[in-house]
Amino acid sequence: MKNTDISDPQYFHKVVDCQYACPAHTPVPEYIRMIAAGRYGDAYMVNWKSNVFPGILGRTCDRPCEPACRRVRVEEEPVAICRLKRVAADFKEDVTARMPKPAARRNGKRVALVGGGPASLTVARDLVPLGYSVTVFDADAKAGGMIRTQIPKFRLPDSVIDEETDYVLNLGVDFRGGQRIESMKALLAQDWDAIFVGTGAPRGRDLDIPGRKEAAANIHIGIDWLSSVSFGHISKIGRRVIVLGGGNTAMDCCRSSRRLGGEEVQVVVRSGFDEMKASPWEKEDAQHEGIPIHNFLVPKEFTHENGKLTGVIFEKVKAEFDAKGRRKLVNAGEPDQHFPCDDVLVAVGQENAFPWIERDAGIDFDEWNMPKVDEKTFQSSNPRVFFGGDAAFGPKNIIWAVAHGHEAAVSIDKMLNGEDITQRPLPAVEVMSQKMGIHEWSYDNEIDLDKRYKVPHRDLGIALKDIKSEVELGFDVELALKEAGRCLNCDVQTVFNAPLCIECDACVDICPMDCITFTQNGEETELRTRLTAPAKNLAQALYVQDGLKTGRAMIKDEDVCLHCGLCAERCPTGAWDMQKYLLEVTHAGSSCRTPRRSAA
Amino acid sequence: MTYLAKPKFHHPGLPKNDLGYTHRDYEGTVSTLCAGCGHDSITAAIIQACFELSIEPHRVAKISGIGCSSKTPTYFLGNSHGFNSVHGRMPSVLTGANLANRDLIYLGVSGDGDSASIGFGQFAHALRRGVNMAYIVENNGVYGLTKGQFSATADRGSKSKRGVTNTDNSIDLAAIALQLGASFVARSFSGDKQQLVPIIKAAIAHKGAAFIDVISPCVAFNNHAGSTKSFDFVREHNEAVNRLDVISGRMPIEVQYEPGKVEIVEQHDGSTIALRKLDADYQVHDRAAAQAFLQHHAAKGQIVTGLLYVEKDADDLHGHLHTVDTPLNALNEKELCPGQSALDKFNASMR
Numbered sequence: 001m002k003n004t005d006i007s008d009p010q011y012f013h014k015v016v017d018c019q020y021a022c023p024a025h026t027p028v029p030e031y032i033r034m035i036a037a038g039r040y041g042d043a044y045m046v047n048w049k050s051n052v053f054p055g056i057l058g059r060t061c062d063r064p065c066e067p068a069c070r071r072v073r074v075e076e077e078p079v080a081i082c083r084l085k086r087v088a089a090d091f092k093e094d095v096t097a098r099m100p101k102p103a104a105r106r107n108g109k110r111v112a113l114v115g116g117g118p119a120s121l122t123v124a125r126d127l128v129p130l131g132y133s134v135t136v137f138d139a140d141a142k143a144g145g146m147i148r149t150q151i152p153k154f155r156l157p158d159s160v161i162d163e164e165t166d167y168v169l170n171l172g173v174d175f176r177g178g179q180r181i182e183s184m185k186a187l188l189a190q191d192w193d194a195i196f197v198g199t200g201a202p203r204g205r206d207l208d209i210p211g212r213k214e215a216a217a218n219i220h221i222g223i224d225w226l227s228s229v230s231f232g233h234i235s236k237i238g239r240r241v242i243v244l245g246g247g248n249t250a251m252d253c254c255r256s257s258r259r260l261g262g263e264e265v266q267v268v269v270r271s272g273f274d275e276m277k278a279s280p281w282e283k284e285d286a287q288h289e290g291i292p293i294h295n296f297l298v299p300k301e302f303t304h305e306n307g308k309l310t311g312v313i314f315e316k317v318k319a320e321f322d323a324k325g326r327r328k329l330v331n332a333g334e335p336d337q338h339f340p341c342d343d344v345l346v347a348v349g350q351e352n353a354f355p356w357i358e359r360d361a362g363i364d365f366d367e368w369n370m371p372k373v374d375e376k377t378f379q380s381s382n383p384r385v386f387f388g389g390d391a392a393f394g395p396k397n398i399i400w401a402v403a404h405g406h407e408a409a410v411s412i413d414k415m416l417n418g419e420d421i422t423q424r425p426l427p428a429v430e431v432m433s434q435k436m437g438i439h440e441w442s443y444d445n446e447i448d449l450d451k452r453y454k455v456p457h458r459d460l461g462i463a464l465k466d467i468k469s470e471v472e473l474g475f476d477v478e479l480a481l482k483e484a485g486r487c488l489n490c491d492v493q494t495v496f497n498a499p500l501c502i503e504c505d506a507c508v509d510i511c512p513m514d515c516i517t518f519t520q521n522g523e524e525t526e527l528r529t530r531l532t533a534p535a536k537n538l539a540q541a542l543y544v545q546d547g548l549k550t551g552r553a554m555i556k557d558e559d560v561c562l563h564c565g566l567c568a569e570r571c572p573t574g575a576w577d578m579q580k581y582l583l584e585v586t587h588a589g590s591s592c593r594t595p596r597r598s599a600a
Numbered sequence: 601m602t603y604l605a606k607p608k609f610h611h612p613g614l615p616k617n618d619l620g621y622t623h624r625d626y627e628g629t630v631s632t633l634c635a636g637c638g639h640d641s642i643t644a645a646i647i648q649a650c651f652e653l654s655i656e657p658h659r660v661a662k663i664s665g666i667g668c669s670s671k672t673p674t675y676f677l678g679n680s681h682g683f684n685s686v687h688g689r690m691p692s693v694l695t696g697a698n699l700a701n702r703d704l705i706y707l708g709v710s711g712d713g714d715s716a717s718i719g720f721g722q723f724a725h726a727l728r729r730g731v732n733m734a735y736i737v738e739n740n741g742v743y744g745l746t747k748g749q750f751s752a753t754a755d756r757g758s759k760s761k762r763g764v765t766n767t768d769n770s771i772d773l774a775a776i777a778l779q780l781g782a783s784f785v786a787r788s789f790s791g792d793k794q795q796l797v798p799i800i801k802a803a804i805a806h807k808g809a810a811f812i813d814v815i816s817p818c819v820a821f822n823n824h825a826g827s828t829k830s831f832d833f834v835r836e837h838n839e840a841v842n843r844l845d846v847i848s849g850r851m852p853i854e855v856q857y858e859p860g861k862v863e864i865v866e867q868h869d870g871s872t873i874a875l876r877k878l879d880a881d882y883q884v885h886d887r888a889a890a891q892a893f894l895q896h897h898a899a900k901g902q903i904v905t906g907l908l909y910v911e912k913d914a915d916d917l918h919g920h921l922h923t924v925d926t927p928l929n930a931l932n933e934k935e936l937c938p939g940q941s942a943l944d945k946f947n948a949s950m951r
Contacts, residue, residue, distance in 0.1 A: 074609050439603055447607035502831050503791060504636040504819065509644035512607045512624075514614065533611040550835065560611055566604065572636025572819045 001524050001544045001553075006495065009429045012581040014541060015558050016491045018081055021068035023403035025427070025585045026050040028065055028081055029491040033443060035084055036484035038477075041095055043088035048095075050585065051402050052122050052168065053147075055160045058086025059472065060151055062248075062279060062397040070488050073537070074513075074560050077452035079486045080475075087480040089160070102172050103131035109416050112137065112192040114181050117145020118398045119198035119389030121168045122405025123412070126588040128171040130413065136173055139180035143169060146200050146390075147398065149227035150249070152256050153468045184357040184385075194384050194412045197357075197371075198401070201390035205349040207244065211302030215309035215344075219302065222253045222347030229256055229467070238342025240264045242312055244299055245347035246276035251283065253345040254291045259467040266339065267293045268312070270329060272319060285471070289460065298329065300336060302344065311340040350395045370394065377421045378408040386411060406587050413588035423594065425586040434492055434578045435568075441578055443492050445565040447512075448485040455479075489563045493581045496554055498547040500575035507567035507576055508532065513560045516567060521546055521553040531557060606630050618654040626650050626657065628678040632671070638790035638816030639668055639738045643675045645793050646707070646736075649800035650677060653848060655705065661697055662707040665690040665719055668745055669711030669738035669816075677707075688719020691726030691735075695917070698731050701927040702918050705804055706733035713743055716752040716771045723773075727780040727809045732916035734803040735782075735811045737773055738790075740818040741829040748821030759826030774908060775894045777811040778887055783914035784810035785890070786907045789834050790817065798844035798873075799907060805846070807868035808914035815903065828901075839897055841882040841906040845874040865910055875907060884910055 004011060014020050018028040026047060034043035047054035061082050069078030109132050113120035116138030124134045142148060143165040147156070169175050181187055187195060204221035206212075212219060218238065222245065228234040241262040243254040246269035257265045267286065269276055273295045276283060283293065297314035304310055316334040319327050352370060357363055364372040364381035371380050373387045380387055388408045389401035411421040434442045456473045457463070463471045475483060508516045514533035521527070524542065528535040535542060540559035548554065568576040586592050606627070614622040626647040631640050650660070657679035664670035666687035673682050681704070685693040694708045708726075715723040715737050726735065741754040750758075750766045753773065758766050777785045784806040788796040796814065803810035815834050817823045823830045828837075848871045863884065865873040875884060883889050890909045897904045924931070 073612070446604050447609065449608055502636070502819075502823070504638065504817070504831060505641045505644070505791060505793065506636045509640055510606065510630075512609060514611045534613050536613060549832070560609075562607055562609060564604070564607055566606065569604070570635045570640075572634065 001521060001527060001542065003545055003547075004541070004543045006493075006543075009427055009583060011541065012431070012493050013427075013583050015493060016581065016583070017068040017070050018065035018079075019491070019583065021064045023064065023400045024051045024406065025583065027491065027582055027584065029487055029489050030582060031088060032079070032081070032084055032484050032487040033489070035087055036444070036481055036487075040088050040091040041093045041098070044092040044095055045098055047085055047088060048167070051399060052125050052405075053118060053164050053398065053402065054085050055089030055164050056147055056156060057398060058082060058084075058089050059156050059160070060147075061085070061399050064399070070490055070560070071486060074488070074562065075451075080452055080455070080483050083455050083472075083475055084480060084484060087475050090474050091477065091480075096167075099167055100129035100171060103129055105131055106133060107131035109133065109193040110135070111194045111196065111412060112187060112190070113196045113198060114187070115145055115197065115199035115389075115391070116140070116143040116165075116175065116177070117198055117200055117389060117401065118147060119391070119401040119405040119408075120145070120196060121165060122402045123196050123198070123388065123409045124173045125168045125171065126406060126409035127412065128173055130589055134173050136175045137179050137181050138175070138177055141177040143175055143177070145198075149230050150223050150252070152226065152252050153230065154255070154259065154463065154466075154471050155252070157468070157470050182356050184361040184363065188361060188382075188384075192384070193416055194386065196386045196388060196408055196412065197391050198387075198389045198405070199354070199391045201350045201352045201395040203351045203353040204249075204346065205351055207299060207346050207348055209299055209301055211304050214307060215302045215304040217307070218309035218342060219344045219346060222249045222345050223350060225345055226252055226256065229260070234260070236261045238262065240341040241266070241343045241345065242339055242341040243267045243345045243347060244312075245269065245349070246271060246278055246293075247347060247349070248278045248282050249350070250345075250347035251278045251286045253347050254286055255289055256467060257343075257345065258289050258291065258464055262343075265291050267291060268297050268299070268314060268339065269293065269295050270298050270317070272296060288457075289464065296329070296332065297337065303338065309342065309344065311338050312344060313338050350390075352391060352394060376407070376424060377411045378404060379411055379421065383415070406585065409588040410586070410592045414593060417593055419593055425592040427586055428584045428591070430582045431493070431495075431579050432582075434580050439569050441492075441565055443489050443578075443580070444485070445489070445492075445563070445578070447488070447562050447564050448482075450482060450486055452486065453479050453483045491581050492563050492565070492578050494543070494556065494561065494563070494565075494567060495577045495579045496543070496545045496556070497575050497577070498545045498554065500573045501548055501554065502573055502575075503548055503550055503552070504572060506570040506572065510566045510570040512564065512566065513562055515557050515559070515561045517555045518548070518552045519555060520551075521555075527555060531555060533557070535559060604630070617651055619656065621651065621654075623647055623651040626677055628673070628675045631675045633668055634820045636819040637668070638740060638818070639672050640675070641790040641793065642736070642738050642796070642814050642816055643672050645790075645796045645800055647676045648793065648797045649804065652797070653801055653804060655804070659703070659705055660707060661694075661704045662709060663690050663694045663697065664709040665711075665714035667711040667714050668740075668818075669709060670714055672738065673707070673709050688714050688717070688722055690714065691719065691722035691731075694733055695726055695729065695731050698733065698917070699923075700929045702732070702923070703927050706731070707804075708733050708735040710735070710737050712737060712739045712741060712751045712753040712773070716773055720752075720771075724776070724780055727777055727782045727811060730781070730783065730809045730914075730916050730920060732807055732918065733809060734800065734806070735809065736800070736803075737811075737813050738816045739773065739813055739829070740816045740822055741827070742818050742822040744818045744821055748818075755828040758828040759824070761821050761824050761827075763826075772894065772898060774811070774813040775891060775898075777813075778891050778894070778909055781809075782811045782909075783808035783911035784907075785909040786811070787813045787815070787903070787905045789815045789838060789903075789905060791831055791835065792838070792905075795840065795843060795905065798846045801846040801848075802844055802867070802873050802907065805848070805867045805869045805871045806910070806914065808911065808916045834903060837901060837903050839902040839904050841877070841879045841893075841904060841908070842884065843876040843878065844907055845876070847872045847874060868914070873907070873910075878906070884908070885912060887911075
C-alpha cells in the first residue's frame with residue numbers, strides 16, 4: 001500500500017466517526033471535552049456555529065452520529081452525543097453577547113427565504129451577518145416550521161424553540177410571519193437577488209381504503225393533527241386510538257394521544273418491528289408509555305356504524321424474500337383481525353407539495369414532481385432559485401436541513417460575488433500536538449469502561465397528564481460529566497513519524513486493541529489478513545507509513561483504536577504523537593470564496 | 601513507563617486459544633520500565649507463547665531475582681504464581697520449588713547482572729543439575745537500575761553511553777550454558793518476536809534445563825553508537841542459524857517444507873519443533889560443534905541466534921533423583937510414614 005497522506009483533510013476526518021457521519025460535520029469530541037470541563041457556553045457556541053439549533057437538536061436530532069460512534073464497535077452503546085448537546089444548551093451562561101455582530105455595511109443584496117424552518121433559518125444565519133438583506137416568509141405567525149408545528153411540546157418545549165429562532169431572527173432578519181407565498185412567479189417578479197425555498201414536506205399521505213370517507217370524522221392525518229395539537233386547536237382524542245404507521249411521526253402521534261385522553265393507544269405497522277422507520281429510542285419511549293406496537297398487519301378497511309368509526313380490519317402478513325433478496329409482504333394465511341377504536345391517526349408518510357410553484361415559472365420538475373436540484377450547490381434550473389431541507393430531496397430531518405442551508409448559503413454568497421458556485425470551498429483544518437509533558441496530554445486519555453448513562457425521565461404519571469410537560473429531564477451536571485467521560489476523543493489522532501522509529505515494538509506491545517503491526521508492506525486485501533489482529537472492517541482505513549530501517553512498514557488499523565495515546569506514551573523516541581485534528585466546514589463568507597491575488 | 605492502566609477493552613476479533621482465553625488474559629499489570637525497553641517486548645513474547653500453548657495460568661510459577669529484568673514477571677501472567685527473590689538467587693528458589701512441586705511449569709526470569717555477576721554460581725548449578733525450567737536471561741549488557749555501568753556480558757571494546765570503552769572480557773551465557781550441560785540452549789533478540797516466541801514455546805515444552813539468552817537493548821543506557829547490544833547493532837550482526845515452528849500436541853505436521861531444509865525435533869510432551877535451517881551446516885544436536893560455532897562467530901563480532909542446541913531424550917533433576925511421580929508437596933502422612941513393617945523391611949535391606 002502507498003503511504004497514507006495525512007495532509008489530506010479527508011483522511012483524519014473519516015477517523016472522527018461521529019463528525020464524519022453528521023451532515024453538518026459538527027466537531028463532536030471537541031464540544032464533549034468542553035462539556036466535561038464545564039465550559040457549557042463554549043460547547044454551545046461550537047454547536048451553534050455548526051448546527052444553529054443545539055437546544056432543539058439536543059432533544060430531537062435523528063443522531064446519525066450515534067450509530068457511527070466508535071464506542072459501538074469497541075463496547076456496545078454509543079456515547080449519548082445528542083443528549084450531551086442538550087446539556088450544553090441547558091447549562092450555558094448567557095450567550096447573546098457572543099452572537100455575530102450586525103454587518104458594518106449592508107451589501108445591497110436582497111435574498112428571499114420561503115418557509116421559516118431550519119433550512120431557511122440556517123441560510124439567514126449565515127447570510128445576514130455578511131450584510132445581506134434577508135426576508136423570511138412563513139405561513140405561521142412564528143418561526144420554526146415543522147420544529148414548532150410537528151414536534152410535540154413534551155419533547156421540545158416552545159421556550160427552547162423561541163430562544164434559538166430568536167438568536168437567528170435577532171441578527172437582523174426581516175421575518176414576515178403569517179405571510180404565505182402563493183406564487184413563485186409573483187416572487188420572481190419582485191427582483192430578489194436570490195430566492196431560497198425551504199418549505200419542507202408539508203403533506204401527510206392519506207390511506208385510501210374502504211370506509212375512509214364514511215368514517216372521516218374520526219380519521220386524522222398525522223402531521224396535520226400534530227400541528228393542530230401544537231397550536232391548541234385540538235385538546236382531546238377518543239379513549240381507544242389506533243396509529244397507523246411506523247415512523248417517528250407515528251411515535252409522536254401515539255404519545256400525544258396518550259396525553260389527550262387516549263387510554264388504549266396502539267400502533268399498528270405493515271412491516272416488521274425491526275424494519276420500522278422510527279428511531280429505536282423513539283419506539284422505546286412509546287413502549288415505555290404503555291403503547292403496544294403490533295407488526296405485520298396491513299390495514300384493509302375502516303369499520304363504521306351510523307357514520308361513526310368503530311375500528312380497523314387488518315390482514316396479517318409475513319415477509320418473504322425473493323431471489324434478489326427483496327422483501328415482499330404476503331398473506332400469512334391467518335384470519336383478518338379487527339381492532340376496535342374511537343379514533344385513527346394516519347402517519348404513513350409525508351410528501352412534498354409545491355402547489356404555489358407554477359410549472360411554467362422556469363423551474364424544472366422531475367417525473368416525481370420534485371424540483372430538479374443540484375446535490376452540491378442546491379441550485380434549481382433557475383440560477384437564482386435554491387432549494388434546501390425536505391423541500392430539496394424529500395423528507396429527512398432537521399440536521400440535514402441545517403447542512404443543506406449552509407451549502408445553499410455558500411452557493412448564494414459565491415453567486416452574488418460573481419463566482420462559480422460549483423467550486424466548493426475546502427474545510428478549515430487544524431492539526432496540533434496535544435503533548436504537555438512526558439506522560440501528559442491536553443486531553444483525558446484514560447479510557448472509561450462505563451456503560452451508557454440513561455437520561456432521567458419525568459415520572460410517567462405526571463408526564464402523561466400534561467402534554468406540555470417535557471418528559472426528558474436531561475442529564476444533570478454530574479451525569480453529563482460521566483457520560484462525557486465515555487467519549488474516546490477520536491479527533492486526537494495517532495500520528496506516526498517513521499524516521500524517528502527504532503522498531504522497539506513498544507507501541508505494538510502496549511496497544512490494548514492490537515491496532516499496530518510492523519510488517520512487510522503489501523497489497524491491501526492481503527495485508528489486512530496478516531495484521532496483529534485481522535482488519536475486517538473495510539469501511540475503516542489502514543494507516544500506512546514505510547521508510548523504516550528494517551524495510552518493514554508500520555500499519556495501523558483505525559477501526560477500534562481507543563485514541564488512548566499509550567503508543568505515544570510508550571514510544572521512546574517520540575515517533576508517535578497525539579495530535580488534535582479539528583475540521584470546520586467552511587460557511588458563507590470571505591473564506592468560502594476563491595482567494596484573489598491583490599495587485600502588487 | 602506510563603501511569604495509566606491498559607484499558608480492559610480489547611479487539612473484538614481477537615483469537616481465543618483452546619481454553620477460551622485471549623492473549624490479553626495472560627497479561628499482568630502495566631510495565632513501569634522505561635518506554636521502549638527491550639524487556640517489555642520479551643514480556644509480550646512470553647504472553648504470546650503462553651497464550652499459544654493454551655497454558656492454564658495457575659500451572660505456572662514465575663520466579664525472578666533483582667533488576668529491571670526481574671521486575672518483568674509482574675507484567676505478565678497476572679494469575680500465575682510468582683516469587684521475586686533475592687539478587688542472583690532465582691535459580692536456588694526455583695530449584696526448591698521445582699523439587700517440592702514437579703507439576704508446575706517453571707519460568708526463571710533473570711538478567712545479565714542477576715545471572716552473570718551476583719548469581720553466576722547459582723546460574724551454573726541450576727543448569728548443571730538439569731532443573732526442569734525455562735531460564736530466560738534478559739540480557740542488555742548494562743546495569744540499568746544503577747545508571748549504565750558495564751555488566752559482565754558487555755563485550756570487550758564496546759562503548760558505554762558516556763564514551764568509556766569496556767576492557768573486560770565478556771561472559772557468553774549461552775556458551776557457558778552449553779558447557780554446563782543445559783539440554784536446551786537458544787539465543788534470540790527482543791526485537792524479533794517471530795523468532796523469540798517459538799523459542800520460548802519450545803523451551804517451556806522441553807523437559808530439562810532450557811536456557812534462553814535474549815539480547816534486549818536498554819533504551820536508556822545501551823542503545824547508542826559503539827554499543828554491541830543496541831537495536832541497530834544487533835539487527836546488523838544477527839546471524840540466525842535457524843527459525844522454529846512449534847507444533848503442539850501429536851497433530852500431524854501439515855505444513856510442507858522444502859526437503860533438506862527442515863529438521864523435525866520431537867519433544868518430550870508430544871509437541872514437535874520444525875526447525876527451518878538457515879545455516880545448512882549447523883548441527884543442532886552437537887554440543888561441541890555448537891560451542892565452536894559460537895566462539896568462531898563471536899570472534900567475528902557476530903551474534904548467533906536461534907535454537908543452538910537441543911539434547912535428544914533429555915531428562916531432568918527428578919529423573920536423575922528417581923523421585924516419585926506425585927509432587928513431593930502432595931504426599932500425605934500415610935505415604936511418607938508407611939509404618940513399622942515398611943521400616944523394618946527397609947532396615948533389613950541395609951544390613
